[in-house]
Amino acid sequence: MNKIIFETERLLIREIEVTDFDNLFSICSNEELMQFVGDGILSKELTQKWIEVSIENYASKGFGMSAVIHKSNNLFIGYCGIVFSKAINDYELIYAIKKEYWGKGLATEVAARMVQYGFEKLKFKTIYASIDPANIASEKILLKIGFREIYTKHDEAGYPTIYYSRTDEVII
Structure with missing residues (x-):
């Protein structure tokens, strides 16, 4: 189906599909990539469930976790999206990019555009993000x-977590 959500200079963001399972699992099962993610490493079953929930979220809410495709080679390089967080009872930005694409500004590129999408298309007034205090790279992206x-508090699993927010305000 390949429903495109938006594009950036180097990336194509589209709805996740059942056929993305292997690519998504290669990220969700990677210890280094998932070390700072609250849920940690996902099993095959949980990865499949996340795809199913995301597809349902597109149908019921109009948004969810999305595939990040690099335009230069048409490869699935990560995920990004806005999802409902039970921890903050509101909507939260999420993203992960495969390690071989780190340090190129791609996570910043997709996160910035996803936030813009959240404000302009989805009409959110505030978007949140949460990170492990040791995740300095994500902190730099968010700032x-x-x-x-x-604020900082312990998440559902008892780990310290820094929470961030951004409002849809024009800064002059």
Whole structure:
């Protein structure tokens, strides 16, 4: 189906599909990529369930976790999206990019555009993000795209987590 959500200069963001399972599982089962993600490594069953929930979210809410495709080679390089977080009872930005694409500004590129999409298309007034305090790379991305730290608390699993927010305000 390949329903495109938006494009950036180097990336194509589209709805996740059942056929993305192997690519998504290669990220969700990678210890280094998932070390800072609250849910940690996902099993095959949980990865499949996440795809199913995401497809349902597109149908019922109009958004969810999305595939990140690099335009230069048409490869699935990560995921990004806005999802409902039970921990904050609101909508949260999520993203992960395969390690071989780190350090090229791609996570910043897709995260910034996803936030813009959240404000312009989905009409959110505030978008949240949460990170492990050791995830310095994600902290830099969030600060670069206009998020501000709001508090630190322990997540559902008992791990310290820094929460950020960004509002849809025009800064003059």
